[in-house]
Amino acid sequence: MSDEAGVSEDDLKHPTKEMTVSEDVMIEMNGVHKWYGSFHVLKDINLTVNKGERIVVCGPSGSGKSTLIRCINRLEEHQQGQIIVVEQELTNDLKKIEEVRREVGMVFQHFNLFPHLTVLQNLVLAPIWVRNIGKDEAEETAMKFLERVRIPEQANKFPGQLSGGQQQRVAIARSLCMNPKVMLFDEPTSALDPEMIKEVLDTMVQLAEEGMTMICVTHEMGFAKTVANRVIFMDGGEIIEENEPHEFFDNPQHDRTKLFLSQILAH
């Protein structure tokens, strides 16, 4: 397992030790377990993500990959272990959770745009009311990001008037307006028609090239090969294999990884 982190493997074996994480480490997960009732959905997750890294998480459905990234911005709670995001440990402390959510942007499979607000209003809501940025400055930033995702002319339309690909790009722009340090993507293209997948993936590739730290749950293996530093395979709540893309796709080590790859790469 290659590990480009600034944290030694020794530290990872002692999760209860108070860790002094360097500024370079964006996300640290140590011995994380999660249960839904009595169902053990995340089993002993250990993961480090450094600044600028692009991680792709893949696996069969029900493997816990969405749950994993949702734990990072506390949309799900973990019951055991430690999660440290941008130097804040995630506990029940509401202040820390809000601090983390300001720095971590998330893009959802079903976009989750606010249908009663225009595209521009969707983008400026959080900067104005969470970061207390002035309305003019927020709108300027919003238009800049809308141009980045190549749909500035849609600013005054409502989400319901846009295509799926456009909505997802608005969702990406909305997260970027908060200037996050990490971007989480939860199957961003799974709900899109094939013609629209490319435009969203292009946006994500551009984001990666600009140095954004990204964790992406996706089935788009082409994207993984192009952009990822590491590919993580999960099954049954555990991280089965973790490797850089070429090794991962050409030399899968575990049987389950081999089975999964044979299924998704066959067609």
Added chain:
Amino acid sequence: MAEQTQSYAPGTHPDMPPPSSEVGVYGWARHNLFSSPVNAFLTFFAAYLVYLAIPPILDWVFFDGIWSGDTRAACFNEDDTRKGGGCWPFIFVWFKQIMYGRYPDEELWRINITYWIFGGGILWLLLPQTPFKKWVALFLLIPFPVICFYLFVGGSFGLVAVDTPLWGGLFLTLVIAVTGIVASLPIGIILALGRRSNMPVVRAVCVAFIELWRGVPLITVLFMASVMFPLFMPEGVNFDKLLRALIGVGLFSAAYMAEVVRGGLQAIPKGQFEGAEALGLNFPKMMFFIVMPQALKLVIPGIVNTFIGLFKDTTLVLIIGLFDFLGMAQLSTTNPDWLGFAVEGFVFCAAVFWVFCFSMSQYSQHLERKLHTGH
């Protein structure tokens, strides 16, 4: 089947108007009234029912009705039989009582001012291009009720005090209904949020409140407020009867409103909450900007339905001795001089109630059209 079907090369077919049997009045009638034999029969049957019902009503109200005169005699023939048709002098003579109750005549201007301000404010809000709508709405919600209170009650600013037992008629109905409506929505929202809360104590209290107030009829609430409540108060402490009724009606209505709002909250997809949380919005901001606007818009039919029901439920205050619109009309029919005109009284009441309730219903549909953002 007489149209020429000319063929065109692909991509050159011009836009043509639809055939004449499909458009205009004829087309509409064909599709909506006579589209099948059953529908055609129903159309004729409905027309027949209208013919049976509407002309006699119009006759009684307008054509045979007596519209002039100011004494009972105007409605009777020389041989002491009733003239056919509705006796509207009854309403004219009793108009002031039915509208204002026993509010002193010299002070009626205070009520009329508030009617004008309220009506003007509502008109301002309804007209499409008027500016400062938010300020007008804010004015109607906060300073205006305070102004109304001082105007109606009097006793300060040089105004004569008018005790609440003298309030009555449509004025009293509006006071109770508007207070109930304005109080029930915010309290209902808070109760709905509380019922969905994760904190067990908050949830238990809200559930208990809602189930208690929903479980008893409004009439018992009013009865309790009016008769039982003073028994629990120490000697000499006197709560105004109208105030007790207002509190009872407000809380009762809030319990119903809570469930309507909760239905709306349940319909908001979890993704909206998650999208808001992922952006860093805390609970109040998420509710105010994202969830509540969508939830309340969804349940406008339910909310206005509850308001309309509340408006009509105010007639129950008769049992605690407050004479609202219906109560005053009924009281007028028991006057010895004017016995036997109960029908006119109730028809008038029904008509006025219908106007108010239909206006609320139309406004709700206007709101739904205006807020329709295509999703």
